Amino acid sequence: MRTAIVLFTRDLRTHDNPALASACANAETVVPLFVLDPKLQQLSPNRARFLHQSLADLRESLRARGGDLVVREGDPVAETIRLAGEVEADGVALTQDVSAYARRREQQLQEECERHRISLKLFPGTNILSPGDVRPGGGGAYYKVFSPYYRSWESAKWRDEVATPRKITLPPDVNVGNLPAPPAGESPDAVDGGETEGRRRLKTWLGHLGPYDELHDDMPADGTSRLSAYLRFGCLSPLAVANAAREKNGPGSAAFVRQLCWRDFYYQVTYSFPRISTTAYRESGDREWRNDPDALQHWKDGLTGVPVVDAGMRQLMAEGWMHNRARLITAAFLTKHLDLDWREGVKWFFRWLNDGDVANNSGNWQWVAGTGNDTKPYRRFNPIRQGERFDPDGEYVRRYVPELKSVRGKAVHQPWRLPDTVRSGLDYPGPLESHRDEAVWLRP
Template sequence: MRTVIVLFTRDLRVHDNPALAAACANAERVVPLFVLDPHLRAFSPNRSRFLHQCLADLRASLRARGADLVVREGDPVAETVRLAGEVEADGIALAQDVSGYARRREGRLARECERHRISLRLFPGTTVVPPGEVRPAGGQGHYKVFSPYHRAWESAKWRDEVATPARILLPDDLAAGRLPALPGGESPQAVAGGETEGLRRLKAWLRQLGPYDDLHDDLAADGTSRLSAYLRFGCLSPLTVANAAREVDGAGPAAFVRQLGWRDFYYQVTHAFPTISTEAYRKAGDTDWRGDPDALAHWQDGLTGVPVVDAGMRQLRAEGWMHNRARLITASFLTKHLGLDWRDGLKWFFRWLNDGDVANNSGNWQWVAGTGNDTKPYRRFNPIRQAERFDHDGVYVRRYVPELASIAGKAVHQPWRLPDTVRARLDYPGPLESHRDEAVWLRP
């Protein structure tokens, strides 16, 4: 082929990028393209900022290889096909994705490519194992339970990582276009985006990976990778991360790679069930949600009166990220204690999370709510037991709920049990009423 367009979506990197590598190997000229889609940019100021940082870093990496990132704005299908006509492209390369929106985009692009006689190829790269590559016995459907999926995932033959292109040749006289001004974002402590930063963080994380199995649930220790946003935008190749972790000895790396397996699990679920953000996977559990805007607002603002829940919700706003154990606790509190619809929580997380991802955010919310892939859909997380187990001395709570900073030890988890004279000095609300159980954790 003479000219191929590589349409970047959620693979914003030059290392282990199968679409980019194949284009560079098979075409004389390659056009790296990103289309700013107005439909997606409105959902989250935090992710918009992270995305723009990723694009700026990607542009720098491409320029270092003799090319550039071509930036257009509008409908991604229309803009890609229009550019293909301008540069007389023979083909378009695109990383496969699983959300309903991405699948519709792929379908529209395929029809337009057929109409204009342009070759379209889809490539892996958003997961370790491509969705649908491993299937249950009989080869039909998808895995609905994680454990058997994980066994198949671990025994599957993973693809080889591809080399980073040394040089990329653009067509002559092609205007690259400008990136818009960097959006402000909403979370003051959010991490910066980009492949360069992601690779730096991965290198640092691999040196700390040993005790992961013991520390990943410890809220105060913060012993998780914090690589999720870089995986969500494809600044890091999940295969690169998994391979690198596998080279580290010990139980910690194995436990971490298992989490990457969970990520792939929800991708193959979403590939089979693309309405996962709006429709219950398990219909029987999606009943009797109540409407209570006031309770929802208290939960969103971190003012439920349950310290570990409020700490998680405030971390979300401050950092555009929340510890995974806190995600489970806050989601369970909303759905199993307040009786509010999981979709309300999912939307709030999507607004703030830098790593807001259709497959994983939706899959995890449904798991907690009892509408998803949990084999024990009626489980609930007692927030006080969780707090005392995973924030034993209250360090995490005091970090994010300064009103309780003066309360020593684990007493911080149940301020309603403090003496009246102490509670009177705290500018902190009492706990919201539970609507799904007897809230035994409130009893003296």
């Protein structure tokens, strides 16, 4: 092959990128391309910032190997075909993805490539195992329950990692285009994007992996990897992360790799159920949700009067990220306590999360709401007991709810029980008007 285009989407890395590696091995010249789709740029300022930082880092990595990142703006399919004509490309390489948007893009690109007599080749790389790599023994298209999927996933053969190309040769006279400066995100304490930063954080994390099985639910300890945004944008290869974790052995390693399996699980669900962000997976689990705009806004603002819920929501806005246990607590509070529609939660998280991933964000929201893949859809999370168990001294709450910084120990989780003289000086709201019955907090 003389010239190949590598269309980057959510695989913004040079290491273990099968699409890039194959193009470099089989074509004389390679054109790495990213198309800024205006329809996606407005969805989340936090993700737009992370994306642009990741693209800038990717461009530097490609330049260090003799190539560059060609940047265009517009419809990804139209711009890819237009560039293919300019450089007389024989083929296009693309990493597969699972969202409805990605599937439409892939189908449209296939049709246009056929029309222009350009070959399109699809590659793995978004997951450890791609959807369909393992299937239920009974002949189903995909696994609907995690535990049997995990057993098959764990015993399956993984593909080999591919090395970073040593040299990338661009065709002559390619207009690479300008990469706009990263836009300002909304979260002041959000992490920086890019493969370089992701690999640095992975190296640091592997040194702290040992007690992960004991600390991943400990909210003040912050004993999680915080690598989710780098996986979401493909700055890190999930396969490389899993391989590196497996090499460490031990219960912490096993627990962490299991979480990566959850990621693959929701991808294979989303591949077969692309409406996961808008339609209940289990229709019987959906219901008539309450319409309470005031309660919804208090939840969004972190002003529900329930400290551990408010702490999680404020962490989301400050960092563009939320501790996993806090995600469960805040989502359960919205859906199981306030009885508000899970789709409102999906949209709010998508606005703020750096790691706002269709499959995982929506899949987990449906799991908590009782409309998804949970085998116990009626389970509830008592926010007070959750706070007392996973933030026993109130450190996490005080970190994000400074109004309660003077309250010590477990009392921080139930400030309405403090003496009136203490409570009146806290400048912190009581539980929502529609939800003040303390019996609610005591239900399992």
